[in-house]
Amino acid sequence: MEQNETPQNHRSGFVAVVGKPNVGKSTLINEYVGEKITIVSDKPQTTRRIIRGILTRPDAQIIFVDTPGIYHAGSRGRGPQKRGGHTPLLNRVMVESAVNVLDEVDIVVFVVDGSRPPTEEDKHIGGLLNDRAQVPVLLALNKSDLLKPIDVQPVTEAYWAIVKHADWMRVSATRRDNLDKLLDQILARLPEGPELFSPEQVTDQPLQVMAAELIREQVLVHTRQEIPHSIAVAIDEWVDRSPTLTHIGATIYVERDSQKGIVIGARGAMLKKIGQQARTAIEGWVGHQVYLELWVKVWDKWREREASLRELGYGGQ
Ligand SMILES: Nc1nc2c(ncn2[C@@H]2O[C@H](COP(=O)(O)OP(=O)(O)OP(=O)(O)O)[C@@H](O)[C@H]2O)c(=O)[nH]1
Ligand SMILES: [Mg+2]
Numbered sequence: 001m002e003q004n005e006t007p008q009n010h011r012s013g014f015v016a017v018v019g020k021p022n023v024g025k026s027t028l029i030n031e032y033v034g035e036k037i038t039i040v041s042d043k044p045q046t047t048r049r050i051i052r053g054i055l056t057r058p059d060a061q062i063i064f065v066d067t068p069g070i071y072h073a074g075s076r077g078r079g080p081q082k083r084g085g086h087t088p089l090l091n092r093v094m095v096e097s098a099v100n101v102l103d104e105v106d107i108v109v110f111v112v113d114g115s116r117p118p119t120e121e122d123k124h125i126g127g128l129l130n131d132r133a134q135v136p137v138l139l140a141l142n143k144s145d146l147l148k149p150i151d152v153q154p155v156t157e158a159y160w161a162i163v164k165h166a167d168w169m170r171v172s173a174t175r176r177d178n179l180d181k182l183l184d185q186i187l188a189r190l191p192e193g194p195e196l197f198s199p200e201q202v203t204d205q206p207l208q209v210m211a212a213e214l215i216r217e218q219v220l221v222h223t224r225q226e227i228p229h230s231i232a233v234a235i236d237e238w239v240d241r242s243p244t245l246t247h248i249g250a251t252i253y254v255e256r257d258s259q260k261g262i263v264i265g266a267r268g269a270m271l272k273k274i275g276q277q278a279r280t281a282i283e284g285w286v287g288h289q290v291y292l293e294l295w296v297k298v299w300d301k302w303r304e305r306e307a308s309l310r311e312l313g314y315g316g317q
Contacts, residue, residue, distance in 0.1 A: 008192060009059065010060065010061075010192065010194060011190040011192055011193060012060060012061040012191070012192075012195060012196050013062065013105075014052075014105040014106050015062055015063065015064050015109060015186055016065045016105040016107070016108045016109070017029055017064055018067050018070060018101070018102065018108060018125060019069065019110055019122075019125065020069050020070060020071050020112075020125065021045045021046075021069025021071060022042070022069065022113075023069070023111045023112055023113045023143070024173045024174070025069070026038040026039065026040045026046065026066050027173040028111060028140065028171075028179075029064045030053070031173055031179055032055050033054065033202050033203070034202075035202050037053045037205070038053060038213075039216065039220070040217070041217060041220040041228070043220050044069060045068065045069055045228075046228075047066055047067065047068045047069070048068055049097065049315075050097055050098075051205060052065055052203060052204040053066060053202065054197050054201055054203065054204075059187075061199075062190065065105060067097070067098035068098045069094075070121070070124070070128070071124070072120055072121050072124040088304075089305070089306065090303040090304075093315040094314070096315075102128060102132055103132070106136075106189070107136050107190065108137045110125065110139050110163060110166065112142065113142060113143050114142055114143055114147060114155060114159065114171075115143040115144065115145075115147040115148075117155055117158050118159055118162055122159070126162030126163045130163065133165070137165070138169065138182065139159060139167070139169070140168075140169055141155075141168060141169065142171055144170045144171060144172045144177060145172040145174065145177065147170075156170070169181055169185060207286065208238055209313065210285055211235055211238075211248060211285070212235050213233075214281040214282050215250055215252065215274070215282075215292075215294070216232070216252075217278075218273075218277045219231050219252060219263065219274055222273060222274055223262060223270075227254070227259055227263065229303075230259055230303070231252055232252075232253045233251070233252050233253070234250065234253065234311075235248060235250050236250060236295075237249030244288040245288065245289045246286055246289070248292050248293070250293070251294075251296070252294060252295070253296075253297055253298070254296060254297070254298055255300060255302065256300075259298075260297075263296050264296055271294055271296065278294075279291075
């Protein structure tokens with residue numbers, strides 16, 4: 001904010017970005033913030049915790065709140081069924097944290113895969129938003145680059161029917177189509193207020209958490225089936241050896257020996273690839289050279305134990 005600018009001219013607030021898994025919530029936030037502050041992959045349930053991404057402009061500061069994908073089964077606590085590979089406790093923790101955010105924000109952006117008709121999960125989230133009529137909702141029909149012309153009208157109307165009173169915008173986060181227009185709609189609903197974070201800050205995540213996420217992202221990118229859901233990453237060591245070199249030791253936890261073999265790969269080839277790409281990404285964040293040492297360990301049923309989830313930082317804000 002300019003020194004002479006009065007708070008009356010300035011807007012600020014929290015904008016929750018919610019939706020079912022894999023619709024492009026994190027991609028959208030990264031585009032607005034202008035940096036990759038939250039990891040993205042083509043696997044559902046990539047985001048596991050609440051992450052704030054901050055966009056500071058002369059006239060406004062928007063704090064985007066990234067959330068884990070919300071889906072019906074977890075949020076209704078329906079029995080022990082597995083969904084998307086997650087076991088119930090981690091599912092529940094993730095979905096609950098996303099739903100709780102709805103009550104703490106100024107605006108909600110409901111992101112859907114606008115290239116396909118809504119599913120039960122979208123309808124469930126629509127219901128949660130309709131129950132909170134006091135919060136303005138913007139419907140972002142994402143992935144419009146994949147929308148076939150013949151589907152435009154029926155698909156759009158089907159989503160309108162889900163969220164009553166919401167204004168909407170067809171966007172493509174990856175192609176940046178209409179992101180400015182959606183941002184204008186957000187700004188128009190943002191309350192007046194001062195800057196809440198320093199203008200240089202782009203996320204509330206500590207560097208070490210960011211580093212662990214960047215390692216997890218590389219495991220997600222390079223593995224398939226059950227592995228992405230079975231892994232967690234912890235930073236064990238972080239030593240600044242000099243102003244231009246940081247030594248980081250991290251452990252990738254898996255749930256079974258067979259998964260350990262997959263993550264390590266033949267003669268360590270997979271782990272080497274994960275390590276090299278994660279190191280480059282972390283160097284981009286810390287702004288200097290990083291020496292990254294990775295370990296792979298089995299932590300039996302970590303997703304099903306409250307203590308493990310707490311230790312790994314899942315479930316909190
Ligand atoms: N074609 C297309 N793909 C997109 C678009 N936006 C996101 N994606 C892709 O969709 C996939 C999921 O993106 P994410 O941003 O991780 O989705 P998310 O909603 O945060 O997913 P979770 O964290 O798992 O809930 C990635 O492969 C993105 O590249 C878009 O506008 N068009
Ligand atoms: Mg995400």
